[in-house]
Amino acid sequence: MRKILAILLVLVMAFSLAACGASGSDVTTYKVGVAIYQYNDNFMTLYREEIEAYFKTLETDTVKYDITMVDGGNDMNTQSGQIDNFITQKMDVIILNLVQTSSADVLIDKIVAADIPLVLINREPLAYDADGNTLDEAYEGILNNAKVCYVGADARQSGTYQGEIVAALENKGDMNGDGVVKYIMVQGDPENIDAQYRTEFSVKALDDAGINSECLLTQVGNWDQGKGQEITASALTQFGADLDLVFCNNDAMALGAAAAIEQAGRVVGEDILLLGVDALDEAVKRVGEGTMTGTVLNDHIGQSHKAVDVAVQLLKGEAIENYYWVDYVKVDKAYVEANG
Numbered sequence: 001m002r003k004i005l006a007i008l009l010v011l012v013m014a015f016s017l018a019a020c021g022a023s024g025s026d027v028t029t030y031k032v033g034v035a036i037y038q039y040n041d042n043f044m045t046l047y048r049e050e051i052e053a054y055f056k057t058l059e060t061d062t063v064k065y066d067i068t069m070v071d072g073g074n075d076m077n078t079q080s081g082q083i084d085n086f087i088t089q090k091m092d093v094i095i096l097n098l099v100q101t102s103s104a105d106v107l108i109d110k111i112v113a114a115d116i117p118l119v120l121i122n123r124e125p126l127a128y129d130a131d132g133n134t135l136d137e138a139y140e141g142i143l144n145n146a147k148v149c150y151v152g153a154d155a156r157q158s159g160t161y162q163g164e165i166v167a168a169l170e171n172k173g174d175m176n177g178d179g180v181v182k183y184i185m186v187q188g189d190p191e192n193i194d195a196q197y198r199t200e201f202s203v204k205a206l207d208d209a210g211i212n213s214e215c216l217l218t219q220v221g222n223w224d225q226g227k228g229q230e231i232t233a234s235a236l237t238q239f240g241a242d243l244d245l246v247f248c249n250n251d252a253m254a255l256g257a258a259a260a261i262e263q264a265g266r267v268v269g270e271d272i273l274l275l276g277v278d279a280l281d282e283a284v285k286r287v288g289e290g291t292m293t294g295t296v297l298n299d300h301i302g303q304s305h306k307a308v309d310v311a312v313q314l315l316k317g318e319a320i321e322n323y324y325w326v327d328y329v330k331v332d333k334a335y336v337e338a339n340g
């Protein structure tokens, strides 16, 4: 009898130790895998830092988040390997910023098959698969999966706001008075729906305002500041005073364009206009001073908090929606003056 009691006691102790975790207190630690398409991206740097910071604020004495964040280096194979590792490590939830939206299905399939909840961020998987079907058609059911969602902003809105900022100017963007708003479009990664929609809807907003416009050049700058500068510099040489307006799909490229404009001796607001998206601090400062015409707040705080909140809901086994949208905000000079 005594022996049995002793065995029982040992069993009870062993059980309670296992349930209590290493510290001996009652702590649950969730393993969170965060895969970022590329660390070397101004906007995604703010976004990923906020993911980590916000998870920290949600920790309590009994709930901890063990975050493993990895850099995809803008390489799909690297990212695919990182997702394999997350699956092997049995992450409790994955937050994924895709390198390639056209391969979204491959990664989503793996994660769903491993029964790990998934929050996609920033790059909406709305591209085409190898057969030319949109992922919605081809993978109907995947984004409708109860444990998969996308958190992002509707890029059409940001493009529209860029065009509306131009349309609201007294000269409606016609800086040299030749009757046509001649622009260049410095594009982000063309596979990215944000780049596609911003390109399309900025110009649509000009059309909708009855503005006569002409595209002098569309060139891919891949979201990168240095490329934005190169493209704008050569366009300024090629088109000279004909060029009224530089649309950039993001602020990083717009900051590069601003440097090229200054080097060419042109002056934003006087003989040329410059628009970006994201509302990076430096861009907002420029809008306030007038060295950029406008930008659009891509709310990395709202998006990262929503992504984390939904991840936490998934960890608790709560029901979620499949799409969460965070609004953009138009940032022109008046907005900066009013909001400091």
Ligand code: BGC
Pocket: 037, 041, 042, 043, 044, 122, 123, 188, 192, 194, 223, 249, 250, 251, 252, 277, 278, 298
């Ligand atoms: C941002 C860009 C960023 C891209 C990364 C976009 O929403 O506006 O600045 O480079 O996301 O995917």
